[in-house]
Amino acid sequence: MNPLQTLRFAVAGLAANKVRSALTMLGVLIGVAAVILLLAVGNGSSQAVKDSIEKLGTNSLTVTSGSGFGSESSATTVKPLTVDDAKALADPKQAPDVESVAPEVTTSQTAIYQGTSHTVSQVVGTYPAYFEASNSKVAKGDYFSDDDVLNSRKVAVIGSTTATDVFGTVNPVGKQMVLGGTPFTVVGVLQTKGGTGFQDPDDVVIAPLPTVQNAFTGFGSLNQILVEAKSSSATTAAQNEITTVLMGQHDITDPTALDFQVSNQASLLTTQASTNQTFTVLLGAVAAISLLVGGIGITNIMLVTVAERTREIGIRKAIGAPKGVILGQFLAESTLLSLIGGGLGVAVGLLGSRFKIVGITPVVIPESVVGAFAIAVAIGLFFGSYPAKRAASLRPIEALRHE
Amino acid sequence: MIGSLRQRRRGADADANAMPDPDSLGGQGPWGPPPVIEVRALRKVYGHGEAAVHALKGPDDPEGGEPLGVELTVEQGDFVAVMGSSGSGKSTLMNILGCLDVPTHGRYLLDGIDVGGLDEHQLSLVRNRKIGFVFQSFNLIPRTPALDQVELPLAYAGVKSAERRRRAEAALTLVGLGDRMDHRPNELSGGQQQRVAVARALVTAPAMLLADEPTGNLDSHSTEEVLAIIDRLNASGRTVVLITHEDEVARHAKRVLRLVDGRVVDDVRQAPVDGPPPALRDPAAFAAAPGGGR
Ligand SMILES: Nc1ncnc2c1ncn2[C@@H]1O[C@H](COP(=O)(O)OP(=O)(O)OP(=O)(O)O)[C@@H](O)[C@H]1O
Ligand SMILES: [Mg+2]
Numbered sequence: 001m002n003p004l005q006t007l008r009f010a011v012a013g014l015a016a017n018k019v020r021s022a023l024t025m026l027g028v029l030i031g032v033a034a035v036i037l038l039l040a041v042g043n044g045s046s047q048a049v050k051d052s053i054e055k056l057g058t059n060s061l062t063v064t065s066g067s068g069f070g071s072e073s074s075a076t077t078v079k080p081l082t083v084d085d086a087k088a089l090a091d092p093k094q095a096p097d098v099e100s101v102a103p104e105v106t107t108s109q110t111a112i113y114q115g116t117s118h119t120v121s122q123v124v125g126t127y128p129a130y131f132e133a134s135n136s137k138v139a140k141g142d143y144f145s146d147d148d149v150l151n152s153r154k155v156a157v158i159g160s161t162t163a164t165d166v167f168g169t170v171n172p173v174g175k176q177m178v179l180g181g182t183p184f185t186v187v188g189v190l191q192t193k194g195g196t197g198f199q200d201p202d203d204v205v206i207a208p209l210p211t212v213q214n215a216f217t218g219f220g221s222l223n224q225i226l227v228e229a230k231s232s233s234a235t236t237a238a239q240n241e242i243t244t245v246l247m248g249q250h251d252i253t254d255p256t257a258l259d260f261q262v263s264n265q266a267s268l269l270t271t272q273a274s275t276n277q278t279f280t281v282l283l284g285a286v287a288a289i290s291l292l293v294g295g296i297g298i299t300n301i302m303l304v305t306v307a308e309r310t311r312e313i314g315i316r317k318a319i320g321a322p323k324g325v326i327l328g329q330f331l332a333e334s335t336l337l338s339l340i341g342g343g344l345g346v347a348v349g350l351l352g353s354r355f356k357i358v359g360i361t362p363v364v365i366p367e368s369v370v371g372a373f374a375i376a377v378a379i380g381l382f383f384g385s386y387p388a389k390r391a392a393s394l395r396p397i398e399a400l401r402h403e
Numbered sequence: 404m405i406g407s408l409r410q411r412r413r414g415a416d417a418d419a420n421a422m423p424d425p426d427s428l429g430g431q432g433p434w435g436p437p438p439v440i441e442v443r444a445l446r447k448v449y450g451h452g453e454a455a456v457h458a459l460k461g462p463d464d465p466e467g468g469e470p471l472g473v474e475l476t477v478e479q480g481d482f483v484a485v486m487g488s489s490g491s492g493k494s495t496l497m498n499i500l501g502c503l504d505v506p507t508h509g510r511y512l513l514d515g516i517d518v519g520g521l522d523e524h525q526l527s528l529v530r531n532r533k534i535g536f537v538f539q540s541f542n543l544i545p546r547t548p549a550l551d552q553v554e555l556p557l558a559y560a561g562v563k564s565a566e567r568r569r570r571a572e573a574a575l576t577l578v579g580l581g582d583r584m585d586h587r588p589n590e591l592s593g594g595q596q597q598r599v600a601v602a603r604a605l606v607t608a609p610a611m612l613l614a615d616e617p618t619g620n621l622d623s624h625s626t627e628e629v630l631a632i633i634d635r636l637n638a639s640g641r642t643v644v645l646i647t648h649e650d651e652v653a654r655h656a657k658r659v660l661r662l663v664d665g666r667v668v669d670d671v672r673q674a675p676v677d678g679p680p681p682a683l684r685d686p687a688a689f690a691a692a693p694g695g696g697r
Contacts, residue, residue: 005558009558012547012551016545016546016547017546311542312544312545314542315542315543315544316544316555316559317503317527317530318501318503318530318536318538318542319530319531319536319555319556319559319603319604320527320528320529320530320531320532320556320559320560320607321527321531321555321559322523322524322527322528322559323523323524323527324524325559395503395504395505396502396503396504396530397498397503397504400503400538400542
């Protein structure tokens, strides 16, 4: 009995009951595809967070006004952040670990260009250091310069969403748009950052601080100060220096009564990433359950099949089939079923992961493909061959009398 | 494999009977060929203790011990009909003869080989090459065309595909189903299914055909067709053992055994072992005899 003959028997066996074979295969397929897809979605979302951490830059710190949510600070009066505070932070003698400082005011304005109007969710007035600290790079044109800031020029660097929404297909560099009634000349367009949050980080206009203060916010307080540390390992030192400097600036002596907050964006996102980790683990559990259910499905069908086919095994034994040949046939049948089902499952899983699922681009984990396939095939093989082995060990007459 | 069995059997016989010349065995010796079937003190008990059913037991021991078991010898070329009421142990005996079941006590020698000493794989070879078994309930493999059914024993015997097809077609033609080769069991009548089963049993050219009520589910016309095939097989030298409840069927046999309660109570010879079975000896007289016509 050669392997080819055994294979031919197996194919004939599968073809003899097409519905049963198709259902078994479907069970394997769904199990495998579900595991691959669910894990890819989980992985995709944590990958997205990781990417946005990298986009932010790991050495940037944000100083915001107020005691902050949930802090035990007992500050009674809150002094707003000012340009003077920013200037103090930029002093290398007081804060040697600080690389650059960018004071920020933020507002929202409507931009108009040749009749097209678009509300820009974030209009930022700041210094050129902002670009470096916030990891914003221009794709077209250039950044504005310190000179532009000193002279309060009406120039702006805009995000890619703003560029397409306001200018359409026109190259915005050198064009003039009207922002909240004030004409601004676009000098640069930022690279697309992409993002996962509610706010589109690419819908932004960045202009020199005094220009924005003059036109929209007035020369009062800042919304926040973006500080870049010398290196990612220096962020903690820089954070302490900032605290000390600002305590001096705001005449605070009690370190528990601060009226400002220094936060590390990267650490915020790390928390988010760990939340995501939990999410992935959860999805993994769901995937494992679906594989289990798929496995039980295969097992069930195989068991029913063998019960149904025990008589057939008896007949085959009665006409002289050696036990090995019978086992070979059943093993080949279940191998074929689980290989084809598993293969189709991998195909469906990979195909499905090319589409965005609930706003997440799935990223397939290669191990999950190999693992899900291997487990499905192993379950198919075990439960295909074990009951067959039991049936083939019976005396022919026992198998024939089986009901 | 069968060759090595033969080898083994010679060795065993030489040991048991202290034969001086093993070469005198194997069929050409002065004692003639060994009987195809030799059953010694055969007993079959189902279950244990109170609930035990003695399906085969043979005569009671005069000294009051265990029953002595069934003794039976069937010569090469014989045609034996086994009769008896329901539950008398006919199928039990037949299943043991067909190596489908094992006896509780006693020995079964097939062509001189003690079947009890064979392992699983050797048994499958014996079932495949030496025995053709026909069941009352046909026992065809579901959803499989007739030709494939008949090819199956040959496939298990390792016969090449083309040769297999040729022999399966010849066997199906022999049973008159040359035009039904691609039909599945559910597309065949009962008589046709039984003829497929007969073709499957004889396709490997086994020395022995065992049939458990082969005509039990068939009408008189199909019965005659199947019996005609069996008669011809016996005439060509095959040993046939069949179980039946009908005297018309038993008339075809050369020897009729009657079982009651697991014992052989009657053993009648209707025709000599050598020569054709009664139906082919004098067809005209056979058809004219009482119970022969339809
Ligand atoms: N697997 C089994 N387990 C228990 N008892 C059995 C089994 N098979 C047969 N028997 C019993 O053994 C006895 C003989 O059964 P067997 O099948 O040999 O009868 P039979 O002569 O073939 O009858 P029939 O003409 O009805 O086919 C019966 O009493 C039956 O109940
Ligand atoms: Mg019976």
